Amino acid sequence: MLLKEYTYAYSALIAQYQLTEAQLRFTGTPEIPLKLSRSNPSIHPIVGIENERLTNFFVLDERKDVALYADNEHAVLLRTFSTDHRYQGKGYAKKALRLLHDFTKKLFPTADEIILAVNKKNISAQTLYKKSGFVPMDKIVEGAAGPQYVMTLSLL
Template sequence: MRNAPTVRFEAITQDNWEDCVKLEVKEEQRKMVAPNWYSIIQAAYDKTYTPLSIYHEDKMVGFFMYGKDPEDGLYWIVRLMIDKRFQGRGYGEAAIRLGLELIKRQEDCSPEIVISYVPDNEAAGKLYERVGFVPTGRIVEGETEARYKVLR
């Protein structure tokens, strides 16, 4: 097993937002994840979301967004995308693990963290299960729901 790369999150700012919106997934993945520009706009108008850029060393490699749903009171990982140039190197798994730790440190952390993904996206499903998410069998807005139990 290879060593996982180290990633960090940085806020989306006036200095890096353009780099973030230039990140792209592979052509066949475009129907599976919203573009970063959409997510940044969404977070600008819905303050329950926190958008973050994912960096490895000095290079932006992806995008991560999370938030607490006011309806169910649970934290959701709303977006994860790794640029097509950096996929397959472990950045997605490292970012999910880092994101889980970030959410667990929130004072109002929910007992479960939720993620959903397009049912056809088998790679995402396997990744989320590898880090501890368990599919619930529910389909939410056309996506497969999975939950991660927060251990206290």
């Protein structure tokens, strides 16, 4: 698996990316962050590619909303993490998260932490993040779909 910053070359794969209604309860489609990234250079859409297939999509936000979750000015926010439903349960999310530490350090050399918010009802995502090294913080934020736990991954 490769993690890459989104470029127009991936637009055909994005157009085929599929999320179910159940997934959309907890995440968003790639279209909105892609649009936001055109006018906001702190939003970095990332694609997970395996065998020329787009298996995962997420955003690394270096400024826009980081302060909502952490006081650390060197933190990067992971958001909109998803797996195309056709590839769920095949280990692609685990692979993408395993690569995330080194990928983030290359993209943001001064970053020392990745933070995320995960819905309290999304137990499978919480489990995945914990198995990938994220640690729950003592912070809960209100999200569009209800309360969310804030989690952190050290880049040190």
